[in-house]
Amino acid sequence: MIYVDDVRIPGMHFAGILRSPYPHARITSVDLSVARNAEGVEFALSGAEAAEHSDPIPHFISPEAFGGKTTDVRCLALGKVVYVGEPVAAVVADSRQNAEAAVELIKVEYEQLPFVLDAEEAMKEDAARLYEQWDDNVVIQIPFTSGDPEAAFAAADYVIEDELRIQRYSTQPMEPRGYVAVWDEHTHNYTFYGASQNPHPLRWVLSRALRVRESEVRVIAPTVGGAFGLKMHGHPEESLVCLLSRLSGKPVKWIEDRSETLLIGAREQMHRFTVGFNSNGTISALKDHFVANVGALGAPPGWGMAFLTAMSLPTGYKISNTDVLASVVTTNKSPWNAARGFGKEASNLVMERIIDMVALRLDMDPIEVRRRNLIQSHEFPYKTAGGLNIDSGDYHAALDKAIELIGLDQVRAEQMRLLAQGRYLGIGFAFELTPESGDIPGTLVGGFDTSTVKMSPSGEVTVLTGVTTPGGGNDTSILQIVVDELGVEMSDAKIFQGDTTLSPYGFGNYSGRSMVTGGNAAYLAARDIRVKLVEVASRMLQTENTDIELGGGFARSIDDPSRSVALADVAYTVYTLAFATATGVEPPLESTRTYQPGNIQQLPDADGKINIYPTYSNAVHVALVEVDIDTGKIDLQRYGVVHDCGTVINPRFVEGQMEGAIAMGIGAGLMEQSIHDPQTGALATDGFKSYLMPRASDLPMIETRHQITPSPYTALGLKGAGEAGIGGAQAALSNAVHNALAPLGVTIRKMPLTPGNVLHAIKYHE
């Protein structure tokens, strides 16, 4: 396995990047003269010089296309900086050490400007303005309304108003970002090695930013050590490293430092919601006007997460009157990128807190409130208020399984027993809906993908696919599908991903799409080859083609299993006796197929709504916690989940994804937060001793159950897997903590549930 930092090119040099120390400042001068003459330095570049040779980086999802505002994002700041950490100038040197040393010799003069870090502050009229050409700091406001919420609130027996602040946090793959760019002057061609989730769309972005033809860029994604959305593109360093290679004439490598990975933000949202419901627990109306603090507007797809938070409400609940408004706001924090869950985790967290609040007000079992409001299994496909068309599921059965998994009666009895001793045990449930395999119209966030399957004359199978793997195992799972279909051994099959020259055009990995699109496409392509193999094998075995089965590397007569032929011999026959035994079977044994799942609706319906997701995986989470009310510390004792992603290809990978996402959600729920110093605007949590992530000893064993309700809209019944877990875990934890603290009447409105936040809520009831 070759990771990007293992890539070594003869003559390779190293980039050093000078970053802004200020959250908002005008750049008045950049002096590179000392740096240029420093030891080992080959080249140095300012933002103004970069702008002469490059164009703005195209937005992964342009807010303008959805009626919002946009701004040019460049590989080096031009004119002014809008966040601490923004790249300002760069050097190329013969070693990383010399590059970093030379960066310190770059002299930049700044004129500091007022800055704003809080989104609600940024929405005020007199707030510091990031982009002078805008008339405020709001990127876009996106409403989703249905029914008549005002009338429904008026008619409701009960109305609750409350708020929930979700912290800024991040994804931190074990491998940070890294890029190696090689410009070849003779062929006028870039080769770009990058820890990238989306090599083909990145090629388009690089060609636009670098003023070359798309065919003049080859993107190769080597093995990637975790991505979680952070390695979707639009980062300034991608085109910067290319430009540095071209202008310096050297191959250039840049490997990110952890403090730089931590700059990339996500998820910060302030929700203010109102819910109307009746005394029987039926929720009739939901209003949620929330503000997302996306930091400075970057070119990666981060801001789109707020869009999908809004679209995904009210998740799997039948609430027919909704008034949801997302306000996407820029501030002088570093930009967002995508983060596993892609905004949908926030919808789940908010909805699940609302359900428990309704239950508390009615003194009803929160499970019962869920049962009364969740879509029932006979109601699918179900069109939600946000326009989503949910494919299938059995949410009530999943709830029952979760109750059984945790042994609800026993844990509730234990809770009562401990409460009598002054100990606070809590049980929290959360339903989670994860729309997966999305397609955003007008962007290179595509809902389809393509795979090629080839069998050589020796019977060896090669799969090429446009989906890539961040390390989650979709390569193996796609091979499993192909191997099953063709009846060959796993050892006779290989898969290649992530090279724009080798692979069919594809969108890479995001949105739990790899199996739904690339997997189903590989299935279709393998089926084409299977038909040929069966036909030729039947001729070789002198039987009907309906009498052939494939398996274990052989084609066999079903009627008389003693009669068989090796698939290698069948393949050899296809290639060598194309005008005899294999007549009429079109060689070669190759097929390229694209899979477009059903249930994507790009054109707006009568209500102006689109459906960007074909599949909807779902889960029920349950957490058991004990809260130390003297310190606010939470002891997570048990964690269970019932997960439904339709047909499961490889349970081990699905469980691995589920456990990983839950660990991430537990981190988000209990500890992870990116904190900016209000005085300097700099990120204070710039390492793993200040940005705390869960360690093995913070996590209980995760008890997993599968439930399978195949999607009617995908060939194999697959739904996306991989994203579900974040919001469910946050919500189950929060509900468990609230359940534990119910005797004290505590509401915690600030995530994460750190001892400080929990204790504050216990002591001050705010």
Next chain:
Amino acid sequence: MILDRFEYLCPSNIDEVVTAITTEDEVAIISGGTWVVPQMGHHVRRPKIVVDLQCAGLSGISENDDTITVGPKTTYSQLISAAHTPPLLRTMASGITGGVQIRNKGTIGGSACYANPASDVPGAIVALEASMVLRSERGQRVIAATEFFVDALETALEPGEVLEAILIPGTAAKARFSYQKFRTVTGSFPIVTAACLADANDLVTRVVIGGAAVRPITIELEGNESDQEVADLTRSRIDQPWSDVLANANFRRHTAGVMAQRAVRAVRHDTDGGER
């Protein structure tokens, strides 16, 4: 990545250490290196000379004349396994965050000299009434651990001076004790530590709080305070609170009271973490 070239010295005894650090240039002394090396990698510390104690024979624990001598280069792992380790230090060392790598590299003396308020060692050695043996070209001086910790990240060490040994009275080392540590999660530095030892008459007369203030705080007790009085008294004694992104001053102050209470209770009732 460490940017600057520096001179690396690995002296083989304490006299050579003293010679090596007696210079006008900026010196960094590495005991385990778990602080200095990452700081150099992040460019926040840029010494001209790095003096590594690993060959200077300053590790290990010995006992004589009712005094336990702990070498500053003694790692947490050594504290856990050595025969003469005071039990409180053994308990403290077993709870060091960062896993086996840190326990194998990090040292008691390094942590004391770094004097990070959010760490275990300062509070623990103050609780043990340790004395610090400091060496320089001017000779040796011995000061109480309470005097050694001056402020956050600041000790009584003067330029050209090095910690040569930590002396712990045998009576303290053998006392019944409780060590209560609060951290938010496994990866967190200690937020508050409370170390409580019974005195010669097996009474609880003091508890030492680490993490809540810029330096360890010793709270003297009459011995008959209620739980609430212990907490209140503890909180009232934190005059220079410590605060960082993991926990603010209010939280640390509050939790100091809780941890003091728990430590005192454990020693009094010989339960819940009370050890000998």
